[in-house]
Structures are given as C-alpha cells and as structure tokens.
Amino acid sequence: xxxxxxxxxxxxxxxxxxxxxxxxxxxxxxxxxxxxxxxxxxxxxxxxxxxxxxxxxxxxxxxxxxxxxxxxxxxxxxxxxxxxxxxxxxxxxxxxxxxxxxxxxxxxxxxxxxxxxxxxxxxxxxxxxxxxxxxxxxxxxxxxxxxxxxxxxxxxxxxxxxxxxxxxxxxxxxxxxxxxxxxxxxxxxxxx
Numbered sequence: 001x002x003x004x005x006x007x008x009x010x011x012x013x014x015x016x017x018x019x020x021x022x023x024x025x026x027x028x029x030x031x032x033x034x035x036x037x038x039x040x041x042x043x044x045x046x047x048x049x050x051x052x053x054x055x056x057x058x059x060x061x062x063x064x065x066x067x068x069x070x071x072x073x074x075x076x077x078x079x080x081x082x083x084x085x086x087x088x089x090x091x092x093x094x095x096x097x098x099x100x101x102x103x104x105x106x107x108x109x110x111x112x113x114x115x116x117x118x119x120x121x122x123x124x125x126x127x128x129x130x131x132x133x134x135x136x137x138x139x140x141x142x143x144x145x146x147x148x149x150x151x152x153x154x155x156x157x158x159x160x161x162x163x164x165x166x167x168x169x170x171x172x173x174x175x176x177x178x179x180x181x182x183x184x185x186x187x188x189x190x191x192x
Contacts, residue, residue, distance in 0.1 A: 014163035014171045017079045019069040020048055021093075021100065021109035022059035028100070028109050030092050031056040032083030034164060035131070036068065044138035046118050049131040055087035057132070064122050065106035066136060069114040072147075073160035073172045078111075080168060105139035115159060117142040 018036040022029055035049035046068055050057045060066045071078055081096050093100060093109065100109040103119035110117045120136025127133075147159040154161060160174040 014165050016070065016161070017083075017164045018048060019071060019078055019082060019111065019114075020050065020056055020060075021067045021069060021111065022056050022063055022065065023102070023107060023109055024059045024062040027059060027087070028091065028093055029056045029059055029087035030069075030078070030082045030098065030109070030111075031087075032079045039135055044118075044141075045123060045135055046120055046138055047133055047135040049128075049133055051131050052127075059087075060122060060134060061125075063106070063108070065103075065108045066120055066122070066134065067103055067106075067108035067110055068118040068120065068136075069111040070116045071111060071114055071162075073162040073170065073174070075111075075113050076162040076170055078113075079162065079164070103140060110142055114142065115144045115147050 012034065015034055018033045020031050020033050031050070031054055033048050033050065037047055039045040039047045048066075048068065050060070056066075078096055078098055082092050085092055085095075092098075099112040101112060102108070103110045105119050106121055108119055110119065118138045119140040119142070120138050123135045123137050125132050125134050147155055149155050154173070156173065156175040156177060156179075160172050163171040163173055165171055
C-alpha cells in the first residue's frame with residue numbers, strides 16, 4: 001500500500017547517466033550526472049544539474065561550454081570513476097585512458113567511445129537548492145549510426161546501455177531486455 005511520508009523519497013533510477021565533459025585552457029574533466037534532460041527540441045536545449053563544488057562546474061563557468069556524452073555498458077567504469085573522484089586530484093580522462101576529441105563547435109571534449117554526444121554552449125545557469133541547473137544550446141550532435149535501428153531506436157544486438165540503479169549497480173539494457181510497444185486506444189472517448 002502507498003503510504004504518506006515526510007522523509008525524502010529519491011526515486012529517479014534506473015536511469016541513463018550522462019557524462020558531462022568540459023575543458024578550459026589545458027584542463028579537461030568529466031563527471032557523471034544522473035539529473036539531466038532535454039529542455040527543448042526547437043531550438044535544441046539540454047540541461048544538467050551540477051553542484052557548484054564540482055571541478056567540472058568551474059570549467060564550464062570559465063569556458064562557457066560543455067558536452068553531454070552517453071557510453072555503452074562496456075564503458076560504465078567511466079561513470080563510476082568520474083562520479084567518485086575529482087578532477088582537482090588529477091586528469092580523470094587520462095587516468096581512465098578515455099580518448100576524446102575536441103568538439104567542432106566549442107572544443108568541449110567528445111568521448112570517442114560515446115554512442116551519442118551533444119556539444120553545448122551555456123544558455124543559462126540557475127540555482128535550485130544544492131545544485132545549479134545548467135542549460136545549454138546544443139551546437140553539434142554526434143551519433144554512432146551503426147548502433148541504432150532505422151527507426152531511431154537502439155540496436156540492442158550491438159549496443160548495451162547501462163541504466164544506473166544506485167550504489168554502483170546497473171541494469172543493462174541489451175538484446176535480452178523485453179521491449180514492448182504499448183499503445184492506448186480508448187473505445188469511447190467523450191469530450192466534457
């Protein structure tokens with residue numbers, strides 16, 4: 001039975017973790033972010049919640065840009081390491097041997113092993129509680145078309161997507177995952 005509680009119930013997982021990358025001068029960094037979303041399609045805007053204490057936050061503020069990268073389950077260790085260590089303690093990208101290229105529009109790091117990435121310039125930054133919501137205008141899209149079906153859905157025989165459950169646990173969406181097309185067709189829809 002569903003019960004009323006005054007205690008925090010944080011339920012946003014399982015979910016896709018974004019790897020947020022940023023670069024300013026000679027410093028490049030990557031962090032894991034569970035709170036992120038498309039905000040608009042026309043124009044394309046993407047947002048991510050980042051704590052002010054994060055080194056990536058500092059790099060984004062200085063550079064005015066960032067990238068959102070999504071990696072397959074094979075690279076879930078990027079999520080773990082980048083979520084549990086600080087770029088102030090050394091180059092995480094180098095530590096993980098994560099190859100990247102400078103984005104064409106902003107120079108923000110685009111992970112070579114990403115299956116999708118968005119290169120963004122900062123549009124706005126607003127504080128909400130203990131995080132700032134960074135919204136960015138997407139300037140470039142990157143996609144590995146070989147890993148997607150013609151209809152745009154992931155090809156799970158080629159791509160395993162890690163969905164974060166919490167506490168270093170992941171649900172892996174792959175060709176063993178059940179995919180259902182659910183469609184609602186009301187029999188008698190009445191306008192009131």
